[in-house]
Amino acid sequence: MTLRIGDKAPDFEAETTKGRIRFHEWLGDSWGVLFSHPKDFTPVCTTELGYLARLEPDFAKRNTKVIGLSVDPVDDHTRWLSDIGECTGHTPNYPLIGDHDLKVAKLYDMLPGDAGETSQGRTAATNATVRTVYVIGPDKIVKATLSYPMSTGRNFDEVLRLLDSCQLTAEHKVATPVNWKDGEDCIIVPAVSDEEAKTRFPGGWKTLKPYLRLVPQPKKQAEPAE
Incomplete structure (x- = not known):
């Protein structure tokens, strides 16, 4: 499937650093920002997760829940969190989805269906397309997407600006x-x-x-x- 603006954000169940969730149920009546990463312990992503941890209160003020995804197991995510805090001064409190079987990455059209069924042996380069931000409304509709290459850190101040616009124009x-x-x-x-x-x-x-x-x-x- 191809996931576009205006499509229903696919629902899923997954393990996260905050326990098992069902995505739509977890979102509830909030807006959501789902952002993905090709691999744990990668340099650009480390800076991104730390900066987003710093901005998390700003998203909360906008009735928006933040959740990350990386094509690795939850245990790896948990070990990565300490590095993020040490390097950036901000440790993420938002959940990180474990996607070791690649199901969510495929569901959100970030990896092809024939990408296999395990993250084991895969590298950041083979997961390079797992670099998308999805802004999702309380109605579970995709309102906006942003995709970046691995070499370019995302501008989460711009994501906040985009969210402000999406919320305003929805009302x-x-x-x-x-x-x-x-x-x-x-x-x-x-x-x-x-x-x-x-x-x-x-x-x-x-x-x-x-x-x-x-x-x-x-x-x-x-x-x-x-």
Whole structure:
């Protein structure tokens, strides 16, 4: 299968560093960020997991649960955590999925179906495509994806910005312009007529073109995740 924006995020059961979970049940009514890694004890991923541990409270404020996946057993993940804390100053408290049988990586279309059934003997290079971030809504629909090569560390500040946009535009009939940051003006989507806009945005807006109307950012309603 090919997993695209707008598709249902596949459900699964798996062992994690926080015990066994069923993914959709674990998400509950929260947003989710599932991010994957090709191998434990790899340098770029070590820096990423540590930085995301630092940002975890910022995701929680946005009613968003964070979960990682690496194509290795949970025991390896547990040993890796101490390295991450030592190297970055931040030890992940979010769960890391053990995917030693490659089932989740295949389910999320990060590895082909003929990739085998074990992580044993595989290297970071043979798992290079396991480098995707999935933003998933409370409705379990994939809202956004980001894929990076192994040589480039991911920008999790950008993932937060993307999440802010996804949450805002899910609640209000707006889009966010280039380089938008939380609190800045938004765009009224073309499907909203001027008459409807008067009700939705009583404070008014600035019309640059009939299809490009800027409006102050509406208030978001997301509540913190437990």
